[in-house]
Structure formats: C-alpha cells, structure tokens
Amino acid sequence: MRTVLITGANKGIGFETAKQLLEQGFSVYLGSRSLQNGLDAVKELAASGLTNVEAIALDVTSLSSVKSAREQIAEKTSALDILINNAGINGGMPYTALEASEDQFLATFDTNVIGVSRVTQNFMPLLQQSDQPRIVNVSTSVGSLSLQSNPEWPAYDYAKYAVYAASKAALNMYTVHLAYELRNTNFKINAVCPGYTKTDFTGHNGGEVEQAADRIIKYALIDELGPSGRFFSEETNPVSGEIPW
Known part of the structure; x- marks a missing residue:
C-alpha cells in the first residue's frame, strides 16, 4: 500500500486531499500542528469509513517537531x-x-x-526508499513573477499580497532547485496551485475544495513520464495547466 504525508492536513485543502487519497486506497499520515486538531480530523474521516489514516503532530516551523x-x-x-x-x-x-512588518x-x-x-530534507531518506517518489509543493499563481508583473493578467490589480506572494515565489525557486538536484533520479517534484478555494484561508470565497484537492492529487500521482520541476495552475491555464514562473 502506498503511503503519503500531507502537512497542514487537519482542515481545508489538505484535509480534502487526505480524504480523496484515502478513497483511492492510500495510507495517509495527516500532519497537523495541533495533534488534537489532527485527531479530530481523523475521527471525522473514520465516520465516513476512511480509517487507514493516522494523525501526526507536525509543526513545520519546529525542527524538533x-x-x-x-x-x-x-x-x-x-x-x-x-x-x-x-x-x-x-x-x-x-x-x-x-x-x-518584519x-x-x-x-x-x-x-x-x-x-x-x-520537512523535505528530513523525510528524504524515507522518500528515497520509494520506487516512485513524488513531491508536490502547494504554491499559488500569486507567486508567479511573470503574472504578477503583467498588467494584462486578469488578477493583476487585486492579487497583490506582498508577504504571501514573496514567500510563494521563493518556494517556487526552491522547487526548481530541488527538482534539478534530483533530476537523475525517479523523483517527480512540482509546484502546484490548487486555485482560489473556499477555505478559512480565503474567508470561504472561491471554488470548491474538492476541485482544489483533485488538482494537487493529479501531480502527486504522475507516472515516470510525467513532468518534474514545473509550475502548474489549472485555474489559470485550463488547457495545459502550466504557467510561467
């Protein structure tokens, strides 16, 4: 049985991603900064008959965690x-x-x-034991330098979140380098924007969480011929999915 770890999975897109992967037969480790919140999420999944899941206390800002x-x-x-x-x-x-502020x-x-x-560095030894290791870094089109600087982009005048966008642009660069360093292995590593989605993160505005999770899972399950080191937003580009950095 294939295994997956999802950070920040006790609610929102992470939770829905866990749910859909469980439905597809995966064994899921549900990372949550608060263990109790993670346990509550596992209980909710179990009520739907999805039991091959375990809550893991995981605060990504803490090396010891x-x-x-x-x-x-x-x-x-x-x-x-x-x-x-x-x-x-x-x-x-x-x-x-x-x-x-600073x-x-x-x-x-x-x-x-x-x-x-x-998280990536510490879990690399376990990922390297997989026949088909996959890493999805959840990003956003807001982190695209090309789109953010293009006045013709439909979201040009309202997608200006300087702190968040700067961090996601940096995450995108990290993704590029990680994919490059693992280019001669069986890893596939991509940055994926799930789209503007109805969660606590957006004040429950946007698209459906099911679609957002489906977009992430698509790139988590790509085969050996699939892309690596790319940036995808099917909300922005519904044809090929790929968008500029």
Missing part, C-alpha cells in the same frame, strides 16, 4: 511514496509591501519556505 514526526512515521513504514507540502500561512494584514515576513517565510525545506 519535524524530526519527531519523521521518527514516528519511520517506525511504521520503510518508505514514503508521496510528500505534499501543503502547510502554509498568508502572513496576515497588512498585506502591502510598504506596510507589512515579523510578518519572517513568520511567513519560516512556514512557507523554510518549513518546506525542513
């Missing part, structure tokens, strides 16, 4: 097939480049960029 999570999972499985780096924060208000930038980068690096 990440290491502890890795040790717990390593006791249960010799290989991790999929890592979905979903945990993220938007940095809070004010969102603008001229007003956002603390906002530090906290957001610690979660959205350094947190991804912490």
